[in-house]
Amino acid sequence: MAYVGMVFNPLPDEERVFESWPKPGEKMRARYISGLYPLAEMGPLLRKQGAQVGLDRAEVWVALCDGGSGLEDFVRENFPRVEAVILDFYHAAEYLAKLSAVLHPKDEDRALEQTKAWSRVLREEGGEVMIAVLENWAWPSVKGSGSVREEVLGYFRNQVHRMDYPSYEAKGWYIGSGAVESACKTVVGQRMKGSGMRWSEAGAHAVCHVRALYRSEHSQWTDFWRRSTAA
Helix, strand or coil: CCEEEEEECCCCHHHCCCCCCCCCCCCCCEEEEEECCCHHHHHHHHHHHHHHCCHHHCCCEEEEECCCCCHHHHHHHHCCCEEEEEECHHHHHHHHHHHHHHHCCCCHHHHHHHHHHHHHHHHHHCHHHHHHHHHHCCCCCCCCHHHHHHHHHHHHHHHHHHCCHHHHHHCCCCCCCHHHHHHHHHHHHHHHCCCCCCCCHHHHHHHHHHHHHHHCCHHHHHHHHHHHHHC
16 A cells, blocks of 8 residues: 655645645645555654654644544554544544435435434534434435444444544644645556556565655755755
């Protein structure tokens, strides 16, 4: 698996542009690392990038990731000062969408309406309230809904300590990982997943390095080649 790590300066919502960065005059600045690393090797690489841009001087550390196995432990091991490891809101909302689709298999509009209503509860009230809503819902007799309901409840119960979204947003913290999700596409996908492309492991690893450098803030690219030429 090609991992992508990202260190960036967050901007107000109206100024965020991830997929087409960089553009002249745009304020977003980001540094990427990427490669076919084991997850454990990503920690030191991310810490190094963070240190270079002053992470140690930050008053508050907040982490944001999906519910993938081992990610929360990875964050706490490598960034012990984090005050919260937030579960990406949109990954959680996807589970609600899955349940809505089972409840309304022949009516996409009703399924979407239900997803929006539940997502609003999750965002405004948090994970504990969302669990209570699902536990006390008057479930119709729809084939397959029981097993999906238990799947969704199991996921939410396991992750509820990371789903206090109203408190996170009140503090000005991100609850969505759109920036790094976009990085997976722009750093790796756009270059390595073209039609007919095939890569050796060594070749893919090398291209990930170059691509991460190329997509990072401009000074990273020019400084690298300046040092390489001098050497």
